[in-house]
Amino acid sequence: MSVLEAALAVIAERGLDETRMVDIGERAGMSAGHVMYYFPTKADLLMQALKWSEDRFMVEAAHSLEKVSSPRERLWRLVELSVPSPGVDPAWILWLETWARAPHDPAVAEFQRRIEDRWLSLLAAVVREGQASGEFTDVDAERFVLSLSALIDGLSIRQMGGGDGLSREELLDICRGEIERRLTSPAPRAPRGDPNPRPSR
Amino acid sequence: MSVLEAALAVIAERGLDETRMVDIGERAGMSAGHVMYYFPTKADLLMQALKWSEDRFMVEAAHSLEKVSSPRERLWRLVELSVPSPGVDPAWILWLETWARAPHDPAVAEFQRRIEDRWLSLLAAVVREGQASGEFTDVDAERFVLSLSALIDGLSIRQMGGGDGLSREELLDICRGEIERRLTSPAPRAPRGDPNPRPSR
Amino acid sequence: MSVLEAALAVIAERGLDETRMVDIGERAGMSAGHVMYYFPTKADLLMQALKWSEDRFMVEAAHSLEKVSSPRERLWRLVELSVPSPGVDPAWILWLETWARAPHDPAVAEFQRRIEDRWLSLLAAVVREGQASGEFTDVDAERFVLSLSALIDGLSIRQMGGGDGLSREELLDICRGEIERRLTSPAPRAPRGDPNPRPSR
Amino acid sequence: MSVLEAALAVIAERGLDETRMVDIGERAGMSAGHVMYYFPTKADLLMQALKWSEDRFMVEAAHSLEKVSSPRERLWRLVELSVPSPGVDPAWILWLETWARAPHDPAVAEFQRRIEDRWLSLLAAVVREGQASGEFTDVDAERFVLSLSALIDGLSIRQMGGGDGLSREELLDICRGEIERRLTSPAPRAPRGDPNPRPSR
DNA sequence: TATGAATGAGGATTCATTCAT
DNA sequence: CATGAATGAATCCTCATTCAT
Numbered sequence: 062m063s064v065l066e067a068a069l070a071v072i073a074e075r076g077l078d079e080t081r082m083v084d085i086g087e088r089a090g091m092s093a094g095h096v097m098y099y100f101p102t103k104a105d106l107l108m109q110a111l112k113w114s115e116d117r118f119m120v121e122a123a124h125s126l127e128k129v130s131s132p133r134e135r136l137w138r139l140v141e142l143s144v145p146s147p148g149v150d151p152a153w154i155l156w157l158e159t160w161a162r163a164p165h166d167p168a169v170a171e172f173q174r175r176i177e178d179r180w181l182s183l184l185a186a187v188v189r190e191g192q193a194s195g196e197f198t199d200v201d202a203e204r205f206v207l208s209l210s211a212l213i214d215g216l217s218i219r220q221m222g223g224g225d226g227l228s229r230e231e232l233l234d235i236c237r238g239e240i241e242r243r244l245t246s247p248a249p250r251a252p253r254g255d256p257n258p259r260p261s262r
Numbered sequence: 263m264s265v266l267e268a269a270l271a272v273i274a275e276r277g278l279d280e281t282r283m284v285d286i287g288e289r290a291g292m293s294a295g296h297v298m299y300y301f302p303t304k305a306d307l308l309m310q311a312l313k314w315s316e317d318r319f320m321v322e323a324a325h326s327l328e329k330v331s332s333p334r335e336r337l338w339r340l341v342e343l344s345v346p347s348p349g350v351d352p353a354w355i356l357w358l359e360t361w362a363r364a365p366h367d368p369a370v371a372e373f374q375r376r377i378e379d380r381w382l383s384l385l386a387a388v389v390r391e392g393q394a395s396g397e398f399t400d401v402d403a404e405r406f407v408l409s410l411s412a413l414i415d416g417l418s419i420r421q422m423g424g425g426d427g428l429s430r431e432e433l434l435d436i437c438r439g440e441i442e443r444r445l446t447s448p449a450p451r452a453p454r455g456d457p458n459p460r461p462s463r
Numbered sequence: 464m465s466v467l468e469a470a471l472a473v474i475a476e477r478g479l480d481e482t483r484m485v486d487i488g489e490r491a492g493m494s495a496g497h498v499m500y501y502f503p504t505k506a507d508l509l510m511q512a513l514k515w516s517e518d519r520f521m522v523e524a525a526h527s528l529e530k531v532s533s534p535r536e537r538l539w540r541l542v543e544l545s546v547p548s549p550g551v552d553p554a555w556i557l558w559l560e561t562w563a564r565a566p567h568d569p570a571v572a573e574f575q576r577r578i579e580d581r582w583l584s585l586l587a588a589v590v591r592e593g594q595a596s597g598e599f600t601d602v603d604a605e606r607f608v609l610s611l612s613a614l615i616d617g618l619s620i621r622q623m624g625g626g627d628g629l630s631r632e633e634l635l636d637i638c639r640g641e642i643e644r645r646l647t648s649p650a651p652r653a654p655r656g657d658p659n660p661r662p663s664r
Numbered sequence: 665m666s667v668l669e670a671a672l673a674v675i676a677e678r679g680l681d682e683t684r685m686v687d688i689g690e691r692a693g694m695s696a697g698h699v700m701y702y703f704p705t706k707a708d709l710l711m712q713a714l715k716w717s718e719d720r721f722m723v724e725a726a727h728s729l730e731k732v733s734s735p736r737e738r739l740w741r742l743v744e745l746s747v748p749s750p751g752v753d754p755a756w757i758l759w760l761e762t763w764a765r766a767p768h769d770p771a772v773a774e775f776q777r778r779i780e781d782r783w784l785s786l787l788a789a790v791v792r793e794g795q796a797s798g799e800f801t802d803v804d805a806e807r808f809v810l811s812l813s814a815l816i817d818g819l820s821i822r823q824m825g826g827g828d829g830l831s832r833e834e835l836l837d838i839c840r841g842e843i844e845r846r847l848t849s850p851a852p853r854a855p856r857g858d859p860n861p862r863p864s865r
Numbered sequence: 866t867a868t869g870a871a872t873g874a875g876g877a878t879t880c881a882t883t884c885a886t
Numbered sequence: 887c888a889t890g891a892a893t894g895a896a897t898c899c900t901c902a903t904t905c906a907t
Contacts, residue, residue, distance in 0.1 A: 076366040078279040082902065092868050097903070149365055161362035163423040164350055165277040173423050207417075207428075208436050214419060215412025222364040222374045227408075235409050242443065282876065293893050298878070478768040480681040484881065494889050499882070551767055563764035565825040566752055567679040575825050609830075610838050613818025618810075620817060624766040624776050629810075637811050644845065684897070695872050700899070872904075883893075 073151035132191030197244040274352035333392030398445040475553035534593030599646040676754035735794030
């Protein structure tokens with residue numbers, strides 16, 4: 062087990078501020094003193110663990126995308142991949158910790174943005190593919206993925222908070238509804254010049 | 263300044279795990295030892311501060327609602343009230359801390375749910391008012407406020423993370439779009455039996 | 464329940480240095496602050512509790528002595544009264560605490576001596592009665608009760624230390640042996656001529 | 665000076681519950697934090713100090729026994745070695761603390777028994793030697809050393825309690841009396857089969 | 866790299882103690 | 887006599903951190 066795996070596991074189990082260098086050391090089979098060779102500060106610990114987790118996620122995502130070609134399916138795969146099952150999800154735990162620390166640590170905040178943007182860019186790229194192929198409507202892709210991602214985050218938070226009766230399917234259902242509503246042409250009967258009554262924007 | 267105000271202020275400034283009992287004591291004008299009379303554990307500190315903050319918010323919200331009668335306006339007020347301005351917002355800091363701790367502390371998780379449900383209930387009540395008056399479409403109110411609230415949470419998290427270029431107005435815009443899209447009847451021309459059930463849901 | 468009873472009970476249960484003013488207060492139904500009205504210091508606590516316990520013991524002893532007239536029986540009653548049964552004996556717990564503190568607290572040491580001397584005097588008086596009546600041999604009474612009392616103390620200590628297989632009867636047997644051996648005329652050649660088979664054991 | 669020496673010295677001076685980790689640290693030339701590396705709890709501190717003290721005592725005793733061969737002399741050496749001089753005797757202080765804590769800490773109680781039994785076994789072995797050689801009478805060795813040891817303990821307790829006028833010689837005298845009385849054949853005139861086995865005096 | 870004994874600063878925590886009521 | 891909120895001086899204890907090996 063790598064140090065990072067160990068770090069991730071311990072943080073997921075106990076939370077960052079209950080995580081001791083010695084815990085990670087024990088799990089990784091090394092001395093506590095040596096763990097510090099890898100993580101000079103606790104912020105490093107968090108950031109490196111998150112990066113490791115997200116890198117792995119991005120690889121998985123890329124791998125998953127290779128299997129499907131329809132933009133709708135591709136977008137859907139990404140959503141499915143990111144929404145957690147009820148219970149403790151290590152990757153999401155790291156995000157919760159990151160969000161909590163970012164307001165007090167500029168380095169973490171900057172790091173958070175970098176990692177998030179990578180994800181938003183991937184989502185946006187898939188949306189644009191769909192728009193290029195005419196499968197998706199012509200919404201502002203950046204803006205859309207931002208709200209989609211925010212929705213996923215908000216729903217996942219609840220999921221991590223001990224759950225409140227919503228199954229993973231119901232969560233996905235909400236996301237699916239949002240995607241369909243925004244990216245699918247609402248009325249086949251008015252291809253263009255539709256006096257679309259839909260509110261602003 | 264009450265102990266709770268002091269606690270809230272210190273947590274907002276430094277983050278929960280950098281918060282020292284003595285800091286709160288100093289700010290509240292009492293001994294560190296006596297702060298522990300109020301908050302036996304750090305989880306108590308967090309929960310009581312959050313409760314205090316949310317109670318105040320709910321009072322403000324109620325007060326704000328009294329001034330307007332249109333359900334749409336009322337719903338809008340609540341959204342405006344809850345979305346943070348860029349920069350550090352004490353109330354949202356507490357939420358970030360709560361979300362980060364809930365997965366490792368059942369008491370915090372339970373507490374989180376209770377406070378959140380209060381908010382969701384208020385939102386749902388306003389939505390139902392609008393539906394009763396015919397102003398809003400007939401979506402599942404619980405489900406809708408859940409996703410609206412998740413969207414707000416997700417967007418606010420970004421806002422707290424040092425911001426990423428989005429102004430408060432843009433955030434509110436996204437929320438407004440969601441509300442209009444979901445609660446406003448899309449096509450007055452197909453009052454009933456419309457063969458296209460997709461959009462409204 | 465009086466304060467002293469409460470103090471005695473708590474010390475017996477938890478040991479003196481694990482005894483908190485608030486524990487005694489709770490048990491006695493009064494505030495911790497008020498307990499200090501009775502016991503300004505922890506040494507006072509110990510000494511007053513011990514005095515109360517020993518006073519009660521002396522009353523019991525006097526009462527018990529009234530029922531028998533034979534010096535041998537009277538002495539025996541005192542021994543039986545003082546030897547503890549296996550398990551925790553509150554009065555003996557206080558003695559253990561007192562002995563442990565006396566070397567570091569002159570006041571406690573002085574107090575210990577006073578209380579002990581009262582007991583030794585009582586024992587010695589009974590021994591002298593027996594000598595006056597010719598029932599006991601003519602040993603140095605002071606010296607004898609000192610060693611008898613030391614024997615009882617030493618045996619009782621073991622009894623309090625979780626016991627080591629010796630029943631109360633066996634302990635008493637050892638004491639009885641000592642008494643008979645010392646206070647009974649050793650030789651059948653004596654005037655009495657009683658071929659008293661008791662002594663040997 | 666070893667940590668254990670330091671611990672022993674500090675406990676002897678101030679008593680266990682007035683003993684601070686930092687005191688031991690200072691005396692042993694190490695940080696208070698590191699003292700806890702050796703003694704996780706105060707009970708550990710007591711037990712390890714007592715063990716160290718008793719180990720040293722047993723070595724001394726063995727050494728002392730080598731110099732004499734007569735069982736009577738050997739037994740006598742052990743008694744002399746164990747009886748404290750008036751004033752503070754570190755080893756006996758530890759015993760007082762141990763007895764006081766044993767009733768509230770099973771680990772200490774068990775430990776107490778183990779160390780005590782080692783001592784009783786040594787005494788009993790010497791008594792049996794004397795019986796084998798015909799020098800001592802045929803009392804129950806286990807039972808006898810138990811009461812001898814109890815007597816020594818009881819007398820030593822008084823000695824530690826600030827003393828009460830008894831010199832060390834007088835204490836030893838009492839012990840010597842007990843030994844002679846019990847282990848010496850009372851009547852040289854009836855070498856065997858004497859119906860009166862009662863000891864001297 | 867890797868160890869782990871040793872450090873020492875820092876904070877939580879405890880409680881005797883006070884004092885206004 | 888009695889309270890209990892409030893204090894604040896300890897002290898334990900943890901743990902990141904260092905450093906000789």
